[in-house]
Amino acid sequence: xxxxxxxxxxxxxxxxxxxxxxxxxxxxxxxxxxxxxxxxxxxxxxxxxxxxxxxxxxxxxxxxxxxxxxxxxxxxxxxxxxxxxxxxxxxxxxxxxxxxxxxxxxxxxxxxxxxxxxxxxxxxxxxxxxxxxxxxxxxxxxxxxxxxxxxxxxxxxxxxxxxxxxxxxxxxxxxxxxxxxxxxxxxxxxxxxxxxxxxxxxxxxxxxxxxxxxxxxxxxxxxxxxxxxxxxxxxxxxxxxxxxxxx
Amino acid sequence: xxxxxxxxxxxxxxxxxxxxxxxxxxxxxxxxxxxxxxxxxxxxxxxxxxxxxxxxxxxxxxxxxxxxxxxxxxxxxxxxxxxxxxxxxxxxxxxxxxxxxxxxxxxxxxxxxxxxxxxxxxxxxxxxxxxxxxxxxxxxxxxxxxxxxxxxxxxxxxxxxxxxxxxxxxxxxxxxxxxxxxxxxxxxxxxxxxxxxxxxxxxxxxxxxxxxxxxxxxxxxxxxxxxxxxxxxxxxxxxxxxxxxxxxxxxxxxxxxxxxxxxxxxxxxxxxxxxxxxxxxxxxxxxxxxxx
Numbered sequence: 001x002x003x004x005x006x007x008x009x010x011x012x013x014x015x016x017x018x019x020x021x022x023x024x025x026x027x028x029x030x031x032x033x034x035x036x037x038x039x040x041x042x043x044x045x046x047x048x049x050x051x052x053x054x055x056x057x058x059x060x061x062x063x064x065x066x067x068x069x070x071x072x073x074x075x076x077x078x079x080x081x082x083x084x085x086x087x088x089x090x091x092x093x094x095x096x097x098x099x100x101x102x103x104x105x106x107x108x109x110x111x112x113x114x115x116x117x118x119x120x121x122x123x124x125x126x127x128x129x130x131x132x133x134x135x136x137x138x139x140x141x142x143x144x145x146x147x148x149x150x151x152x153x154x155x156x157x158x159x160x161x162x163x164x165x166x167x168x169x170x171x172x173x174x175x176x177x178x179x180x181x182x183x184x185x186x187x188x189x190x191x192x193x194x195x196x197x198x199x200x201x202x203x204x205x206x207x208x209x210x211x212x213x214x215x216x217x218x219x220x221x222x223x224x225x226x227x228x229x230x231x232x233x234x235x236x237x238x239x240x241x242x243x244x245x246x247x
Numbered sequence: 248x249x250x251x252x253x254x255x256x257x258x259x260x261x262x263x264x265x266x267x268x269x270x271x272x273x274x275x276x277x278x279x280x281x282x283x284x285x286x287x288x289x290x291x292x293x294x295x296x297x298x299x300x301x302x303x304x305x306x307x308x309x310x311x312x313x314x315x316x317x318x319x320x321x322x323x324x325x326x327x328x329x330x331x332x333x334x335x336x337x338x339x340x341x342x343x344x345x346x347x348x349x350x351x352x353x354x355x356x357x358x359x360x361x362x363x364x365x366x367x368x369x370x371x372x373x374x375x376x377x378x379x380x381x382x383x384x385x386x387x388x389x390x391x392x393x394x395x396x397x398x399x400x401x402x403x404x405x406x407x408x409x410x411x412x413x414x415x416x417x418x419x420x421x422x423x424x425x426x427x428x429x430x431x432x433x434x435x436x437x438x439x440x441x442x443x444x445x446x447x448x449x450x451x452x453x454x455x456x457x458x459x460x461x462x463x464x465x466x467x468x469x470x471x472x473x474x475x476x477x478x479x480x481x482x483x484x485x486x487x488x489x490x491x492x493x494x495x496x497x498x499x500x501x502x503x504x505x506x507x508x509x510x511x512x513x514x515x516x517x518x519x520x521x522x523x524x525x526x527x528x529x530x531x532x533x534x535x536x537x538x539x
Contacts, residue, residue: 031303035310041320078319080326085369087519089323118519120412120512122384123374134382135373214427214507246318 040245046093048234051168052227053200054156054178055185055218059227061159062220063102066143073104074113074231087114088237099166109140114232121208124225147209147221151186153179174199185226186218204229342523346399346530363531366524370516379535383495384511391537392491396480398539403529407517410483414515420482422471426506431467439463440501446476447490452498 010017036042052060063069076082078089090113095101119127123134128146131138157178164170174181177199184192185205193205207213208225255264257275264273298304301313331338337358344352349359368377374385381387386394395405395418408416425431431439441451442460451457464476471484478486485493494504516525532538 031305035305038309078323080323080330083323083327084330089320117514118370119373120514122511126384127373134385242320242324246320 042092044091044093044245045096046091046235046240048202048236049093049096050200050202050234051097051163051170051174052230053181053185053196053203054153054160054174055182055223056203056227056230057159057163058151058153058156058182059220059223059225060102062146062224063227066146068112069102069104070106071108071140072110072112073107074101074111075103076111076113076232082111086111087232088235088240090232091235091240094232094234097163097168099163099168112228112231116229116231116233121206121225121229122210124228125209125221128221128224143221145220146224147211147219149220151182151218151220151223153182153218156182171199182223183218186222187212202234338523341526346403346526346533349530359527359530360534362524363527366520366528367531370520371528374513379532381493384493384509386493387491388532389536390491391539392486392489393480393537393539394478394483394485394493396539397533397537399529399533401480402532402538403525405513406528406532407515407525409513409515411510411512412515414518417515418483420471420484421510422484422508424506424508425467426502427508431463431505435459435463436502436505439468440498440505443468443476443487443505444496444498444501446488447496449490449496 010020074090074095076086076088076090083089094113095103125147126134127140128143130142130144131140132142157175160170160175160178164175177195180192181196181199184196185203187207196203196205204226208222208229209219212218212222255266255273256262257264257273260275262275262277265276267274298311299313300315301317302310303313304311337355340352340355341349341359341362344355350356367375367379371379375381375388376385379388381389391397393401395401395410404416405418408414408418410418411421423430426433426436438456438460440460441455442457442464445451445455445457445460464472465474469476471482472478472487473484476487478484485491490496492500494500494509516528520528
């Protein structure tokens with residue numbers, strides 16, 4: 001039988017063809033994925049990276065719920081133009097507690113991996129309420145209801161539990177205090193702030209929308225802005241050595 | 248399933264058919280086109296070369312590094328080093344030149360303008376507008392009305408350390424929330440609102456008690472905004488007589504300002520941008536029209 005005719009066996013037998021295709025694709029997958037398990041720059045741990053605070057996690061859930069990732073990536077690629085525009089390229093370590101990650105694949109709007117601290121909370125609120133009020137030509141939709149809807153923290157502790165089951169190192173203490181931590185972070189209760197900061201170093205603690213102190217309730221916008229303001233701020237790149245973990 | 252025994256010769260083309268037949272229509276079993284096959288083989292050959300040159304195969308404890316030692320991290324570092332080398336002489340010159348002297352060197356002037364304008368579009372335009380014209384709550388940088396001062400030094404400081412943020416050198420001041428914190432009553436706020444509006448010649452409703460408003464102003468507001476209400480750039484208190492309103496001049500806007508205070512903030516750009524970029528931005532903003 002010639003080689004050509006042997007190939008015909010595969011081509012004329014659906015099951016065999018499927019098994020063959022599976023083997024070939026697995027080889028591709030193994031070659032692409034397995035090295036990531038031991039490449040230093042994908043498994044390095046970097047000082048400063050910590051799990052999300054409960055309020056940030058709630059904001060992240062809203063980010064996912066509203067599909068912000070359809071227009072925004074969170075991944076500054078190691079390319080000159082991106083580093084020039086957005087800042088230091090993203091490290092794998094920065095998404096190590098993202099379940100699931102928000103790298104995205106579409107940039108209708110700008111990358112958000114380093115947006116934390118770039119704007120004021122007021123700007124984010126204005127921008128979410130009506131993007132056109134600050135960027136006249138913006139095509140981003142308005143998310144006006146976020147500032148009007150009270151944040152539902154009923155299941156926040158369970159949320160942390162799910163994240164923990166997926167491998168995020170939330171401690172029992174963190175889970176127990178999840179709801180209170182969210183309230184403290186959003187309303188600036190300085191007496192309790194120390195506990196929160198011990199659990200989540202460098203967390204921003206304040207009234208993100210400027211309405212919580214007066215109304216006594218957290219809104220979805222508070223959580224989302226807390227999340228946005230935390231993005232890309234964990235690592236001090238003055239101390240990080242780009243070349244320490246190349247391979 | 249195709250059955251080889253069903254293969255027939257197609258009389259028109261002379262090729263065999265696969266043996267499938269639908270209502271008399273049969274499928275030719277032609278070999279792949281030559282050109283396609285050769286490109287396919289060439290790709291396989293190319294990939295072998297690629298495996299040798301670039302990092303590729305996973306081994307037990309690491310992956311093959313490739314003979315040229317390419318790596319995305321070093322590659323971007325090199326690309327940026329190259330960029331800095333290209334810009335180097337001008338950036339160097341800019342970092343060594345006093346802002347006031349930039350305009351004496353036409354080449355440096357062009358470079359600084361372009362550099363500043365790009366940095367402004369990326370970082371500042373979302374708040375201050377693409378042309379620096381500002382928006383409600385975000386000051387106009389083109390006019391010669393300044394909250395924190397329009398000299399080169401003042402602008403440089405405002406940009407580098409921002410306003411009301413966590414940076415220890417940030418510009419800072421806080422207007423009290425007169426209504427929310429119960430310092431003034433609703434009626435007092437209405438009076439002082441109309442008084443403040445009258446200062447820049449806005450028409451006030453009939454029956455407004457401007458005298459009471461003036462008294463409230465002298466007692467509560469003059470310490471920051473000045474006896475003549477012309478503001479104080481040391482603490483970013485705006486001039487209230489100049490008909491330029493950051494938060495709107497309509498009665499409800501001014502009432503809201505006095506009731507809740509605004510105390511808006513701007514990030515400290517020295518935390519994100521390098522000193523040369525800050526310098527170019529300072530020059531750019533100073534030259535937008537209102538620099539002192």
